[in-house]
Amino acid sequence: MKQLARLGLGLTGLLMPGLALAQIGGLNAVTVTTAPDGGQIYSVTLQILIIMTLLTLLPSALIMMTSFTRIIIVLGILRQGLGTTQTPSNQILLGLALFLTLFVMSPIFQEIHDTAIKPYMEEQLGTEEALVKAVKPLRTFMLAQTRESDLALFANIRGIDGFESPDDIPLTLLVPSFVISELKTAFQIGFLILIPFLIIDLVVASVLMSMGMMMLSPLIISLPFKLMLFVLVDGWSLMLGTLARSFYT
Numbered sequence: 001m002k003q004l005a006r007l008g009l010g011l012t013g014l015l016m017p018g019l020a021l022a023q024i025g026g027l028n029a030v031t032v033t034t035a036p037d038g039g040q041i042y043s044v045t046l047q048i049l050i051i052m053t054l055l056t057l058l059p060s061a062l063i064m065m066t067s068f069t070r071i072i073i074v075l076g077i078l079r080q081g082l083g084t085t086q087t088p089s090n091q092i093l094l095g096l097a098l099f100l101t102l103f104v105m106s107p108i109f110q111e112i113h114d115t116a117i118k119p120y121m122e123e124q125l126g127t128e129e130a131l132v133k134a135v136k137p138l139r140t141f142m143l144a145q146t147r148e149s150d151l152a153l154f155a156n157i158r159g160i161d162g163f164e165s166p167d168d169i170p171l172t173l174l175v176p177s178f179v180i181s182e183l184k185t186a187f188q189i190g191f192l193i194l195i196p197f198l199i200i201d202l203v204v205a206s207v208l209m210s211m212g213m214m215m216l217s218p219l220i221i222s223l224p225f226k227l228m229l230f231v232l233v234d235g236w237s238l239m240l241g242t243l244a245r246s247f248y249t
Contacts, residue, residue, distance in 0.1 A: 064175055065138055067104045067247055069182045070189075072097040074243060077190030081197040082230065083223050100240060104247050111137040135171070142178040143169070145185075145247065150177040185246070193239075200225050 062068055075093045079085075088096075102109075116134035119125040125133070143166050154173050155162070163169050204225070205218040229235075 066101050068101040070186045071100050073186035074189050081194045082226055083219055108137045108141050146178045146181045150180045197226050
């Protein structure tokens with residue numbers, strides 16, 4: 001959590017290069033001035049507007065540019081396979097997915113802090129250069145998890161034949177390709193998860209039908225067996241460990 005707090009403060013600092021130039025008597029108007037080095041300095045009011053706008057986009061960035069999508073979908077499919085409709089609750093699944101996402105993304109966040117935020121706070125990098133360096137680790141992570149066929153799909157929609165290097169792929173094309181790939185991977189993992197639970201449901205339903213117990217719901221009988229199987233194989237450790245390792249292979 002300390003790394004996340006430093007990351008949030010650093011990203012906010014990237015958007016406030018002209019804060020020290022604010023007048024003590026009040027806020028400047030919405031103006032853009034040219035710095036001595038040729039860059040641009042935004043007034044405090046404009047910076048605050050930009051910050052507030054970007055804060056509304058942070059949840060979407062967390063979902064679409066990290067491992068959160070794959071994790072939350074797999075956990076949701078797991079709950080459906082177990083047959084426990086509201087257990088664990090949505091809040092527990094979201095919290096578990098969030099902290100597992102922080103665990104998986106912590107090396108990327110640390111690299112962003114070391115290469116972009118820390119040099120910027122020490123005034124070794126300009127705003128634009130720091131932003132470029134901050135996006136680079138996320139770009140590398142997303143490219144490693146994105147299928148070439150998904151990239152080609154959106155590139156064909158744009159009318160682009162190909163890219164000379166991965167750095168030439170714009171984020172507007174990379175992010176949807178990454179999300180589509182994550183959805184495919186999540187459903188593939190979910191399919192494998194559902195197979196043993198489906199077998200238990202089929203066995204229980206067949207036994208009940210052979211006994212003539214048509215009115216008894218097979219879900220009531222199969223639920224304890226599925227829970228017992230999940231506990232015996234140490235399902236939570238196996239599931240979360242597999243999910244975390246899937247991003248490093």
